[in-house]
Structure formats: structure tokens, C-alpha cells
């Protein structure tokens with residue numbers, strides 16, 4: 387017998403198959419050969435399916451996304467009755483939470499100083515900078531939860547002087563930017579306070595942080611006229627909302643514009659009214675962000691039950707402000723058109739594929755590995771660390787079925803920063 391490399395066609399070639407059948411001496415030998423053949427066929431079928439899937443995704447990237455979306459939405463809808471049955475009593479409590487909302491009176495309120503962008507010319511570009519993938523918390527709803535290891539080592543680690551060189555080149559080319567720095571948690575990036583101090587000389591910064599650090603760390607080191615803070619309250623890791631809100635007030639007393647936000651994660655919804663009150667009773671209008679992601683098979687925010695949606699919508703739209711009377715007016719005034727547009731979109735997401743979007747030109751997302759992408763869903767713009775890097779020259783159609791980011795959807799056609807409104811920039 388020859389030792390020709392096996393191919394399926396050989397099974398139909400008598401000179402190959404007959405000697406092999408004759409050489410079988412026992413039922414055990416026959417079974418072993420049949421099993422080998424079955425393994426070979428299964429492997430081949432798997433490879434074919436994998437190749438077909440790859441070809442399908444390359445040929446119809448939009449359709450592949452539609453299939454994924456339909457699968458998630460279908461599974462979410464199928465499991466909705468199970469989620470509801472498991473939490474019927476909770477559902478009733480959530481309905482009552484709106485009617486029973488209690489405003490705490492008599493606490494000291496500290497007005498929010500104006501944002502650092504106020505009174506300055508509009509920036510040429512807005513950027514989000516995910517400076518690294520590392521955090522001292524591990525929130526269950528975090529995009530990186532369970533995936534930290536996947537990204538470990540992928541972050542660019544540069545000194546404050548090296549970052550200053552790259553950002554100077556960017557500013558020389560594009561002018562001043564408004565940069566929203568997130569992570570992970572920016573304050574655990576080595577030398578972050580120094581990086582922020584250098585960057586804020588030519589740009590306006592907003593640092594999105596879990597505020598696990600002491601406000602004394604930045605007072606006198608960062609300029610409140612150039613740097614603001616957006617503090618995300620993560621109930622499980624950060625402890626009581628009262629203590630967290632007091633930290634926000636310390637930043638405000640030092641002259642920093644400081645806001646707060648809370649993610650409306652389904653298991654935490656019963657505690658949401660009390661947390662909202664801890665902030666608003668101190669004059670802090672904490673933005674309630676609808677949860678985006680999966681929980682118990684449900685694809686949120688679409689999977690919120692009626693009671694969950696009623697509570698989240700009520701808080702997100704500021705329904706609770708009325709309970710504080712005239713005292714809430716300054717806090718309510720901090721809500722803007724941009725925030726309203728993003729929030730309403732998240733509560734009732736729509737299809738964005740094909741709409742013109744300025745993400746990539748007027749907005750970009752600088753990733754931890756140095757890549758600039760259009761938005762959190764993708765779209766490569768270039769490598770920020772390369773000498774010839776520049777933002778895209780024009781708006782382009784959105785390639786994604788739905789925009790999934792409350793802060794980025796504002797760049798789509800019809801949004802407050804969309805191409806139809808902002809027009810061409812120099």
C-alpha cells in the first residue's frame with residue numbers, strides 16, 4: 387500500500403480503498419478506521435462552515451451584524467417572561483419607587499463651577515481617550531469584566547514627556563481638542579496627574595473616573611479652568627453614595643467642574659432612587675445612564691421590564707427634580723441638549739447604518755494601544771503615535787446597525803454634533 391495523503395476522493399478510487407479494506411483484520415480495527423474517517427469528515431465540515439462564515443461576513447458585513455443582533459434580540463425576548471416571573475415582587479416595588487420617591491432636605495449644596503470648555507472657542511475635535519485597560523474595580527457591567535486578561539499588555543506605556551510630544555504634534559495639526567479621558571481608571575495610569583497637567587495646557591480635559599482617589603491629589607496640581615471631572619458612581623465597589631457625593635463636593639469647592647453618573651444596572655435598580663437622592667440633595671444632578679449590555683440573557687436597554695423602564699426613564703429624564711422644588715433649579719440647568727439627545731436615543735434606539743456620521747473627523751476614540759478609531763464600535767482612522775497621523779477629512783456613513791453609545795450618537799446626522807448641523811470644518 388502507498389502512503390498517499392488522504393483526501394475524500396480517494397474513498398472512490400478502487401486502487402486505494404480495496405487494499406485497505408482487505409487489510410482490516412478485526413471488528414475493532416474496522417471501528418477504529420470508521421472513527422478516524424468520521425473525525426476527518428467532522429473536521430472538514432467544521433473548516434468549511436468556518437470558511438463560509440468568514441466569506442459571508444466579508445461579503446455582507448452588515449448582514450452578519452444583523453444576524454447577530456437578531457439572535458441576541460430573539461433570545462432576549464424569549465427569556466423575558468422568565469426574567470419577569472423571577473422578579474414579580476421586585477417589579478411591584480419598582481413601580482412604587484417612583485410614587486414613593488423621597489427628597490432629603492437641608493443638606494449643604496455646592497453649585498457646580500462652569501465647565502472648563504465654557505467661554506472658550508469650540509474645539510476643532512472632540513476625543514475620547516481610553517488611556518489603558520486597567521482598573522482598581524471590577525464592576526459586573528463593565529465592558530472589560532471577565533476580559534481584562536485579553537487586553538493585558540496591549541496598552542501603550544509612555545512617559546509624560548513622550549505623551550506630550552505626541553499630543554503636541556496632534557495639536558499642531560488639528561488645533562485644540564476637548565479630550566475626555568477614561569480607561570479603565572485613568573488615575574492608576576503611571577504619571578497620570580503629570581500627563582493631564584501637560585495635556586491641559588493646550589486642550590480642555592474631562593476625566594471620567596471612579597473617584598476612588600482622594601480629591602486632595604489634584605487640588606493645586608490641576609487647573610480647574612482646563613480640567614473637569616465626571617465621576618461614575620459604582621455602588622458595589624465605591625460604598626455609600628453619601629460619601630461618594632461628598633467627594634464630588636470637595637472637587638467643586640476647589641473650583642473644579644464635577645458631575646456624576648450612575649449606571650442603571652438591573653440588579654441595582656432598587657437602590658437607584660436612594661442614590662439619586664444622595665446626589666441631588668447635595669445639588670448634584672447625577673446622570674442616570676441606561677444599562678447597555680447583557681444580563682440574564684436580556685439585551686439591555688431593550689430588555690428593561692415595564693417597571694424598570696418607567697423608573698429608569700423617570701430618573702434619566704429628571705422626573706425626580708420636582709421633589710426638590712426651586713432648590714433643584716441650578717442642578718437641573720446642567721442638563722444640555724447633547725445629553726438629552728443621547729439619553730432619548732438610548733431609551734429608544736434606532737437604526738443608524740447608512741446615516742452620515744462625523745465620528746472619525748470631528749470625533750475620535752483613541753484606544754489604549756495607540757489606534758484612533760471612529761467610535762466605540764470600530765472604524766479605523768489611523769495610529770495616533772505615527773508622525774503622519776491625522777483625523778479623517780470628511781463625514782462618512784455609519785456602517786453599524788445601531789449606535790450603542792450615548793455620547794457618540796450625537797455625531798450622527800440629525801444629532802446635535804452631526805454633519806448636517808456642524809457642517810464642514812477647516
Ligand code: SF4
Pocket residue numbers: 521522523524525527528529530569570571596618620
Ligand atoms: S470603575 Fe469603570 S473601568 Fe473600572 S471596572 Fe467599573 S466600569 Fe470598569
Ligand code: SF4
Pocket residue numbers: 738743744745760761762763783784785786788789790791794795797798
Ligand atoms: S452613528 Fe454611532 S456607531 Fe455609527 S459611526 Fe457614528 S458613532 Fe459610530
